[in-house]
Amino acid sequence: MEIDIQKNVLEANDTQADINRKYFKEKNVFVLNMMSSPGSGKTQTLCKTFEKLLPDIRTGVIVGDICTDNDAIRLEKTGVQAEQINTDKFGGDCHLEANLILESAKKFKAADLDLLVVENIGNLVCPAEFDIGEDARAVVLSVTEGEDKPVKYPLMFQVADMAILNKIDLLPYLDFDAKLAVANMHQVHPNMPVFELSAKTGQGFEPWIEWLKTKVSEKTGKKL
Amino acid sequence: MEIDIQKNVLEANDTQADINRKYFKEKNVFVLNMMSSPGSGKTQTLCKTFEKLLPDIRTGVIVGDICTDNDAIRLEKTGVQAEQINTDKFGGDCHLEANLILESAKKFKAADLDLLVVENIGNLVCPAEFDIGEDARAVVLSVTEGEDKPVKYPLMFQVADMAILNKIDLLPYLDFDAKLAVANMHQVHPNMPVFELSAKTGQGFEPWIEWLKTKVSEKTGKKL
Numbered sequence: 001m002e003i004d005i006q007k008n009v010l011e012a013n014d015t016q017a018d019i020n021r022k023y024f025k026e027k028n029v030f031v032l033n034m035m036s037s038p039g040s041g042k043t044q045t046l047c048k049t050f051e052k053l054l055p056d057i058r059t060g061v062i063v064g065d066i067c068t069d070n071d072a073i074r075l076e077k078t079g080v081q082a083e084q085i086n087t088d089k090f091g092g093d094c095h096l097e098a099n100l101i102l103e104s105a106k107k108f109k110a111a112d113l114d115l116l117v118v119e120n121i122g123n124l125v126c127p128a129e130f131d132i133g134e135d136a137r138a139v140v141l142s143v144t145e146g147e148d149k150p151v152k153y154p155l156m157f158q159v160a161d162m163a164i165l166n167k168i169d170l171l172p173y174l175d176f177d178a179k180l181a182v183a184n185m186h187q188v189h190p191n192m193p194v195f196e197l198s199a200k201t202g203q204g205f206e207p208w209i210e211w212l213k214t215k216v217s218e219k220t221g222k223k224l
Numbered sequence: 225m226e227i228d229i230q231k232n233v234l235e236a237n238d239t240q241a242d243i244n245r246k247y248f249k250e251k252n253v254f255v256l257n258m259m260s261s262p263g264s265g266k267t268q269t270l271c272k273t274f275e276k277l278l279p280d281i282r283t284g285v286i287v288g289d290i291c292t293d294n295d296a297i298r299l300e301k302t303g304v305q306a307e308q309i310n311t312d313k314f315g316g317d318c319h320l321e322a323n324l325i326l327e328s329a330k331k332f333k334a335a336d337l338d339l340l341v342v343e344n345i346g347n348l349v350c351p352a353e354f355d356i357g358e359d360a361r362a363v364v365l366s367v368t369e370g371e372d373k374p375v376k377y378p379l380m381f382q383v384a385d386m387a388i389l390n391k392i393d394l395l396p397y398l399d400f401d402a403k404l405a406v407a408n409m410h411q412v413h414p415n416m417p418v419f420e421l422s423a424k425t426g427q428g429f430e431p432w433i434e435w436l437k438t439k440v441s442e443k444t445g446k447k448l
Contacts, residue, residue: 070372092379122377149262
């Protein structure tokens, strides 16, 4: 019965995700769902990303956390509008569902946005199961987490359209084989683009920014 | 309805957890449930811990992962019996439930164990909701994850009996305020013991080993 109910919850979410997708198409905004373990550096990556995109790309961000608006406050310092979702009101949900996303998205002047990023709750498992109507999914893995995470948590890497391997500035101090980590990603998702970068130093950001600009341009028709 | 069903699932789990607790009492074994984000270093911490406990404390470990038996293989090299649970058979569950634990526990010669550790699935949210009949809960936070995780994921730190702050060998290379991290833990769980250590170098292990030996001794009556 547990599995049937989970199936119903996922089906209801998928229906709402299709509604979201239609809304985002009308608004002509590219939506990126960014997922990872807690502490992989999603927020820091987004801060540096927004600094490079603004003001040319009009950007907003929805931030999911169980508690606190720490991340929204950090992100707003870059100049983006940030909308925080806290799931402690909903039993401390471990992921964001499509209905919460649409509710938050309506708080933006979405007609004026080119890019809407959803920073999902830090969890390498459950958010992968919930379509939110996004155009693309990013997974962030930090080099401190170990090379085998893609094969231990394969669904997340299978549903992602690209991956960021973050915190490469720490490689000299770790026993971490970046080539093996990328090979493990490609074992579960062949040919997925992987951007190795450091959100702290800015090293390796250009290919990721180019990827994002291309995607925004393809969706919105805006020349960048 | 989703919330009601979740409640039923949790209630069924609690009932099974009580059965587990009775089983572990009969077997006179201390059970520790170790939880954390992916990549915090649970396995490495346990490898070093088992090296210090064996053969005086007869130890077994149940290892939860969605996929792979990588961690069980690593742990068995210390000489412990390791039983892997993979949840990909159960829809890729993001946590371990009490029924799976009892099934695995019965594969041990539990009459001969003083300590049974459960290395839970890497997830800082969902495992906190599922009682498995354990005697104590440990949460591992790595210094690479950021100081604010205890306030962003409070339930995990509230249900834990103690915390390990791992990877302190990396502190010189990070902007991480260990005092603030501990203060955040104590904000959500006043006076919780916190052991700052490095599973890589072995630094700081003694207080944690002493805590564990005391707990095993209290439960089993064995002098250590």
